Amino acid sequence: MKEDQAIDPYRKKPKQVRSEETIEVIFEAAARILQTKGLDKFNTNAIAGLAGISIGTLYQYFPNKNAILVALARRELGKVSGVIIKNITAEYASNENELARVVVRSLLKAFGGRQRARKVLIEALVANGLSQELSRPIDDVMQAIFAQKTQLQTQHFKTMTPVGLYVMTRAVIGTIRSVVMEQSDYLGTEEFEEELVRLFLYCMRKNI
Template sequence: MTSRSKVRKPSQERSRVTVEAILEGASQVLRSEGLAACGTTKIAKRAGVSVGTLYQYFPNKESIFEELIDRLLDQRAAARSAVVEATEDTEDLGAAVRSLMDQLLAVHMADPELQHELHKYEATRGFTRLEKYEQQMQGVVAAALEKHAARLRPLNTPLAARVLVHAMTGVVERMSRENPRMLGEPAVRREIAALLAGYVSPTNPVALLDVE
């Protein structure tokens, strides 16, 4: 679970609705006009509140984006947990790979425009948040690799996990950028599976290539 502490507490029900309205307003502006054009005035207008109200709940503009990212990361964390569960309960390597892939695809297929704009914001901040998230993801993958080690080629687990997560998210992110619909195609899903599986497979031919 991520922080969310920056949002003020006016615990009343009305408050929650307003906060939601602001975040939804920001999301809409991000989607329709992009990060660069997403100012506090515009956000407030779309949210149907005044700037003053906006600042009653968020200390500054950035904190709105941060909250949006928090929520995005919460979704991803949930996906991660689903992967962990799916992996823990079975010896089926294929199931693990499918779970990992499917969760990732699902997460990226939801509201891709918004995600792209938030990604731009993250770029601004040096990707600090997303980087941390991906590190946790690496932890999950590393655990899975350890568990199934017997059926995989010999691996430097942390490095392999890093490569896997980076490759997978690299592919998914770029495809989402080019055309989010692609992520729904079975062929794409299959190829990503091939990428992951081929990398860890005992039949991987690196040994034959004289790299180094």
């Protein structure tokens, strides 16, 4: 069994548009409660009430509040990957500094919104033995970059070994994770973004 399949948070997978809309309503209600009231007030009754659905409807999709946390965390990480890959256009692929910046800026934007809620979601993944999933966005992005065979890749970026890629992705995500978990004032500052860009380029460039 693959690690990312070890926990399936859904009781019933959404297969129709209406079901997907219900899931989105549940996720939005869950995120709002985490952000405004914290984990102490986070329960299925509160989520159903804010979402405007019955508790029975919620339980059709999720068995408990922990399942909602895991599913929401995975959904947010998946959105991050999609946004970054979409933003990596030919323009960015011809300029290593711009490429580094679009990756870092997209990651910071994704982890910066609803910071209190993000902290709880990160904790939920770690508590469920899924901490490796936190690096999925940048793992997906780096695979997309190296699959493109761009001029940038061959001239400026070194050939990354699996170990090198692991170290680079965990260094970047680990730093962002720390600033979120510590609720540091560095998050959202230009100085912090610049340091992450430097870290990204340091790991990726040839002859370092």
